[in-house]
Amino acid sequence: METPTATRNTETRYLSRPDGRIAYDVDGEGQLVVLVPGMGDLRATYRFLAPVLRGAGYRVAATELRGHGESDAAFATYGDTETAGDVLALIEELGGPAVIVGNSMGAGAAVMVAAQRPDLVSALVLVGPFVRNGKMSAMQRVLFRVAMAPVWAAAAWKSYLPKLYAGRRPDDFDAYRAQVVAALHVPGHAKAFSRTTHSNHDPAEARLAEISKPTLVIMGEQDPDFPDPKAEATWIADVLHGEAVMVAEAGHYPQSQQPDVTSNAVLGFLKGLGAHA
Secondary structure, eight states: OOOSOSSTTOOOEEEEETTEEEEEEEEOSSSEEEEEOOTTOOGGGGTTHHHHHHHTTOEEEEEOOTTSTTSOSOOSOOSHHHHHHHHHHHHHHHOSOEEEEEETHHHHHHHHHHHHOGGGEEEEEEESOOSSOOOOOHHHHHHHHHHTOGGGHHHHHHHHHHHHTOSOOOTTHHHHHHHHHHHHTSTTHHHHHHHHTTOOOHHHHTTGGGOOSOEEEEEETTOTTSSSHHHHHHHHHHHTTOEEEEETTOOSOHHHHSHHHHHHHHHHHHHHHTOOO
8 A cells, every 4th residue: 555645755846937936746657647646735735645546547647836835935826827827838748638636726726727728627526615715704805915924924823723623633743733834834835825815716616617527526514714624615516516525523634534534525526427447
């Protein structure tokens, strides 16, 4: 059995983009699957899903966001639109089409790629997806952005993460959280993260009607980012003519909180599509 890590022993590669480089790794043979994490997270969030996909015969690429993990933090802008451009460029680099698995804002970026270049996307898996702005008051938005200001972003995110992991936490939660926080201490990364918190999901919502690709929505039943996780998952699945899977005892990160349930759902979806090479 493979080591449960998205990167395994693969070498970090870099995709050159205007203003900087995007870090990623790729391994395996077969249909390309691109894994995109959410804000404040690392590509290692897919440390349990990636080896399962490789073992099932897929070529798996896991990417970092701008200013996160091993990616550069010299970019002028951050957000869904920028992430979509980076993912699109990565698929072109590796040779698509690809299945895109996106968590949180990574899901919004996945939607935009599918709308812009449907020829490069074979299917979407949206996990804890932000494909539209949440219902947050102006005051709540200001308070969150103040809390995530660069000067204390690492400490604030460390404190906030347990809430996002409502339900079952992975056995390596403490070690993984330490890894996430350490990445925020890399020079420039706290500022990049803080700027990413200003992401606007309106561009993703505006393109939902254009999506014609098979879509699976996976949502934790206890995801604290949504007032009613099931209602949000159902709405997205209905709009995209896809299917929704609710994961018990999971918050915003079912891919690591309930890896067996999530992996089985993804594999079942892909095999049902005939996406297996």
